[in-house]
Amino acid sequence: MTTSSDNAVNYVRKTQNPKFLTLSLPIFAIGLLGLVAGFIVNPTQASFNLVVIMAWLLSIGVGSMFFIGIEYLSGAVWSVPFRRIAEINSSLILIMPILAIPIILNIHSLYHWTHQDVLATDEILQRKSPYLNETFFIIRNIIYYAVWVIFYFLLTYFSNKQDLTKDQQLTRRNTVVSAIFMPFFALTLTFFAIDWLMSLEPHWYSTIFGVYYFSGTVLAAISAFTYISIKLNEEGYLVDNLKPDHFYSMGALLFAFTNFWAYIAFSQFMLIWYANLPEETFWFINRGVGSWLYMSIGIIFVKFIVPYILLLPQPAKMNPSRLKFASLWILFAHYYDLFWIVMPTFSKERLIFGWIEIASVVFAVGTIMAIFLLFSKNRNLVPIGDPKLKRSLEFHL
Amino acid sequence: MEANSLKSNLYGVSAIFSDTKKIAEITHKVAELGYKNYDVHSSFPIHNLPKKMKLKWSPLGYIAFVLGISGAAFGLFLTWWTMSVDYPLIIGGKPWFSFPAFVPVLFELTVLLASVGTAIVMLFIIFKFPNPKHPLHDTEYMKRVSVDGFGIVIEAKDEKFDYEKIRSLFSEFGAEKIFDIYYSPEELNYKPKVFEPKFIVFLIFLVVLTAFIGYFVNNKLFYMPPFDFMLYQFRVNPQEESTLFADGFAMRPPVKGTVARGQSFYQFKGQPEEAAANLINPLLPTEQTLALGQKKFNTFCSPCHGWRGEGDSRLNQQFPNPPSLHTDKVRNWTDGRIYHIITEGQNIMPSYASQLSEEERWAIILYIRALQRSLNAKLEDVQ
Numbered sequence: 001m002t003t004s005s006d007n008a009v010n011y012v013r014k015t016q017n018p019k020f021l022t023l024s025l026p027i028f029a030i031g032l033l034g035l036v037a038g039f040i041v042n043p044t045q046a047s048f049n050l051v052v053i054m055a056w057l058l059s060i061g062v063g064s065m066f067f068i069g070i071e072y073l074s075g076a077v078w079s080v081p082f083r084r085i086a087e088i089n090s091s092l093i094l095i096m097p098i099l100a101i102p103i104i105l106n107i108h109s110l111y112h113w114t115h116q117d118v119l120a121t122d123e124i125l126q127r128k129s130p131y132l133n134e135t136f137f138i139i140r141n142i143i144y145y146a147v148w149v150i151f152y153f154l155l156t157y158f159s160n161k162q163d164l165t166k167d168q169q170l171t172r173r174n175t176v177v178s179a180i181f182m183p184f185f186a187l188t189l190t191f192f193a194i195d196w197l198m199s200l201e202p203h204w205y206s207t208i209f210g211v212y213y214f215s216g217t218v219l220a221a222i223s224a225f226t227y228i229s230i231k232l233n234e235e236g237y238l239v240d241n242l243k244p245d246h247f248y249s250m251g252a253l254l255f256a257f258t259n260f261w262a263y264i265a266f267s268q269f270m271l272i273w274y275a276n277l278p279e280e281t282f283w284f285i286n287r288g289v290g291s292w293l294y295m296s297i298g299i300i301f302v303k304f305i306v307p308y309i310l311l312l313p314q315p316a317k318m319n320p321s322r323l324k325f326a327s328l329w330i331l332f333a334h335y336y337d338l339f340w341i342v343m344p345t346f347s348k349e350r351l352i353f354g355w356i357e358i359a360s361v362v363f364a365v366g367t368i369m370a371i372f373l374l375f376s377k378n379r380n381l382v383p384i385g386d387p388k389l390k391r392s393l394e395f396h397l
Numbered sequence: 398m399e400a401n402s403l404k405s406n407l408y409g410v411s412a413i414f415s416d417t418k419k420i421a422e423i424t425h426k427v428a429e430l431g432y433k434n435y436d437v438h439s440s441f442p443i444h445n446l447p448k449k450m451k452l453k454w455s456p457l458g459y460i461a462f463v464l465g466i467s468g469a470a471f472g473l474f475l476t477w478w479t480m481s482v483d484y485p486l487i488i489g490g491k492p493w494f495s496f497p498a499f500v501p502v503l504f505e506l507t508v509l510l511a512s513v514g515t516a517i518v519m520l521f522i523i524f525k526f527p528n529p530k531h532p533l534h535d536t537e538y539m540k541r542v543s544v545d546g547f548g549i550v551i552e553a554k555d556e557k558f559d560y561e562k563i564r565s566l567f568s569e570f571g572a573e574k575i576f577d578i579y580y581s582p583e584e585l586n587y588k589p590k591v592f593e594p595k596f597i598v599f600l601i602f603l604v605v606l607t608a609f610i611g612y613f614v615n616n617k618l619f620y621m622p623p624f625d626f627m628l629y630q631f632r633v634n635p636q637e638e639s640t641l642f643a644d645g646f647a648m649r650p651p652v653k654g655t656v657a658r659g660q661s662f663y664q665f666k667g668q669p670e671e672a673a674a675n676l677i678n679p680l681l682p683t684e685q686t687l688a689l690g691q692k693k694f695n696t697f698c699s700p701c702h703g704w705r706g707e708g709d710s711r712l713n714q715q716f717p718n719p720p721s722l723h724t725d726k727v728r729n730w731t732d733g734r735i736y737h738i739i740t741e742g743q744n745i746m747p748s749y750a751s752q753l754s755e756e757e758r759w760a761i762i763l764y765i766r767a768l769q770r771s772l773n774a775k776l777e778d779v780q
Contacts, residue, residue: 245444266497270498270500270501274489274491274497276489276490
C-alpha cells in the first residue's frame with residue numbers, strides 16, 4: 001500500500017467569509033437593537049425572551065461540546081471532518097454571562113421565588129429556599145459556567161494544537177477530557193434547566209425535566225452543526241470528496257433524537273396527567289389556556305411529526321437539501337419548545353408574539369451567525385491533524 | 398474419485414478477497430460485465446455494496462412500516478375494546494377512552510410487531526429459512542467469509558458463465574483463493590433434522606423441564622426463605638388482623654355516609670310504605686330497558702322466582718320457594734314498593750343493592766310488570 005503521499009489531506013483554508021454568513025453582522029445588529037429597545041420599553045417581557053434566547057443558544061453551545069465528547073469517546077470516524085464546526089459552535093457558551101447579566105439584574109420580574117413578601121406567606125417556597133435563593137442561584141451559575149469554559153478550552157485547545165503538531169497523543173488526551181466532561185455535562189445541564197426554566201414556576205416540578213431539556217439540546221446542537229456543515233461543504237470550505245454518505249449519520253442522529261424527545265416529552269406529560277396531582281398538573285393546565293392551547297397542540301406537529309416525516313425515509317438522510325431544511329426546522333422547533341416552556345409564565349391568558357419576540361428571534365439567529373463568523377476566522381475548518389481524518393474521508397455507506 | 402461425477406454438478410466459482418476495497422472493486426467489475434446470478438458475502442455489512450451490485454431497493458422498510466402501523470392499529474383496538482367497551486373500568490377517575498394512557502400500549506405493540514414481524518418476514522419469507530440445502534453451506538469458502546474474508550461467487554447457471562474466464566478475472570483482481578463449488582444431488586434431497594425423533598423427544602423434554610421449573614419457582618421456591626420476601630411485607634392484607642386499630646381488623650369499613658360512584662343514598666331504609674308512596678320509576682318501558690330488565694331478572698331473580706316469576710324456583714328446595722309475583726298483592730303494589738324489596742330484601746330474600754345499579758333495578762321492575770301483564774292478558778290487550 002502507498003503510505004506517504006495520499007495521507008496528506010487536501011485542505012486549503014479560504015480567507016474570505018462563507019457567503020451564507022455575509023449578513024450575520026447586520027442581522028446581529030438589528031436583533032441587538034431590537035432587544036435593547038425591548039428592554040427599554042418592557043424590560044420584563046424582554047427578559048423573558050432573553051431566557052428563551054439563552055436556553056436556545058446554550059443548547060447549541062453545550063450540546064456541541066457534548067457531541068464532540070461523544071465523538072472522542074465512541075471513537076466515531078464519520079464526524080471527524082466536521083468536528084471543528086461543532087467546536088466553533090460550542091464557543092457560544094462564552095457569551096452566556098453577557099446574556100445572563102440583564103436577566104439577573106431583572107430577576108425579580110421573572111422568578112417570583114426571589115420576592116421576600118411572597119416567600120413570607122408561601123410555605124412551599126420557604127422550604128425550597130435553601131436551594132432557590134438569589135445568592136446560591138448566582139453561585140451555581142458561576143460554577144456551571146466555569147465547568148463549561150474549562151472543558152471548552154481543553155477540548156478546543158488540544159484539537160487546535162493537533163492541527164500543527166499532528167500528535168496522535170492529543171486525541172487520547174481529549175478522550176480523557178471528554179470522559180471527565182460527561183458527568184459534569186449531565187449535572188450542569190440538568191441544574192441549568194431546573195434553575196432557569198423550571199423555577200419560573202417554582203411550585204412545579206417534573207423529575208424528567210433535565211432529560212427533556214437535554215433531548216432538545218442535542219437536537220439543536222446537531223441541527224446547527226448539520227446545517228452549517230452542509231452549507232460550508234457546498235461553498236467548498238471543507239475538504240473534497242465529502243459525499244452524501246457523510247451526512248447520513250447526521251440525519252440518523254436527528255431522527256433518533258426527534259424520537260427521543262417525543263418519548264421524553266410524552267412521558268413527562270403522561271405521568272403528570274395520570275397521577276393528576278394538583279402541584280404538577282397546573283403547569284400543563286396553564287398551557288391549555290386560550291391561545292396557548294393551540295401552541296401546545298402545535299408542538300406535537302412542530303417538534304415531532306414534521307421532523308419525523310421529513311427524516312423517516314432512508315434516502316432523506318443522505319439528501320443534503322432535505323437535511324438542510326430539516327435541521328433549520330428542528331432549530332426552529334427547539335426555539336418554539338423553549339418559548340412554550342418560558343412564556344406562559346409571562347403572559348398567562350394568551351400567546352403573545354409582538355415585535356420584542358421577533359427581535360429576539362433575529363437576535364438569537366444573528367448571535368449564532370456572528371459567533372460562528374468570529375470564531376471561524378483564522379482557523380482551519382477541518383481538524384487536519386486528526387489521525388482519524390484520512391479514514392473518515394474514505395467513509396462511505 | 399468423486400471429482401468427475403461432481404463436475405456436472407458445478408454450482409459456481411467463488412473467490413476470497415482479503416479486504417473491503419478489493420471486494421468492492423471486483424463486485425463493481427462483475428456487475429459491469431453484466432452477470433446476474435452472483436452473490437457477495439462478508440461477515441459485516443459493507444454499506445456501498447448493495448449499490449455496486451445494483452440490488453433492487455429492499456421492500457423490508459415498507460414491510461416494517463406496514464407492520465408498525467398494524468401494531469399501532471391493533472393496540473388502539475385492543476385498548477379501546479377492552480377498556481372502553483367490553484369491560485369499562487374507572488381507573489384513577491379517567492375517562493373510559495383515555496388516549497394518553499393507551500399510548501404506551503400502542504407504542505409497545507408498534508415496536509413489537511414491526512421488529513418481530515420484520516425479522517420473521519425477512520428470515521422465513523425473503524431468506525426462505527430454514528434452508529439447509531444451500532450448496533455454499535459447509536464449504537471452505539463459507540468458513541472464510543464468516544471469519545475474516547470477503548467472498549464473491551458467480552453461479553454456473555448465469556448466462557454469461559464461463560469457467561476459465563471467471564477464474565482469470567478473479568485472479569486478476571487479486572483473489573486470495575479461488576474455490577469451485579459443487580453440490581451433491583443427495584444434498585438436494587436432504588430432510589431437515591427438525592423431524593427426527595431425537596429432536597422431538599428433546600423438545601418434549603424441554604417443555605416438561607420448563608413446566609417443572611415454572612411450577613417449582615412459583616409454588617415452592619417463593620415460599621422458602623430467603624425467597625419468600627414478597628410473601629411477608631410491611632402491610633396488612635384483606636381479612637387480616639391488625640393491632641393498629643382498636644377493633645383488631647385490618648380492613649376498614651367505608652366512612653359513614655360514603656356513597657359509591659354512580660349510586661345515590663337510599664333514603665327509605667326500613668320504610669317500605671314511604672318508598673311505595675314516594676319512589677317513581679324513572680324509566681319508560683322501551684325495547685332497550687325491557688331487554689336490560691329481562692337480562693338482569695334472568696340473572697339475579699329467576700333462580701328463586703322462576704323464569705316467569707311464578708315462584709317455581711330452580712333451587713330444588715335448597716332454599717324456600719318464594720311466593721309468586723303474580724298475586725294481586727304484588728300486582729297492585731307501586732313500583733317503589735318492589736324497588737324497596739330489591740334494595741333492602743325482605744325477610745329471607747337478601748338485598749340486591751350491591752349487585753344491581755339503580756337503573757337495573759328499575760328495569761327489572763318494568764320487566765316484572767311485563768310478565769304480570771302477559772300472564773293476566775285481557776282481550777283488549779290483543780285487540
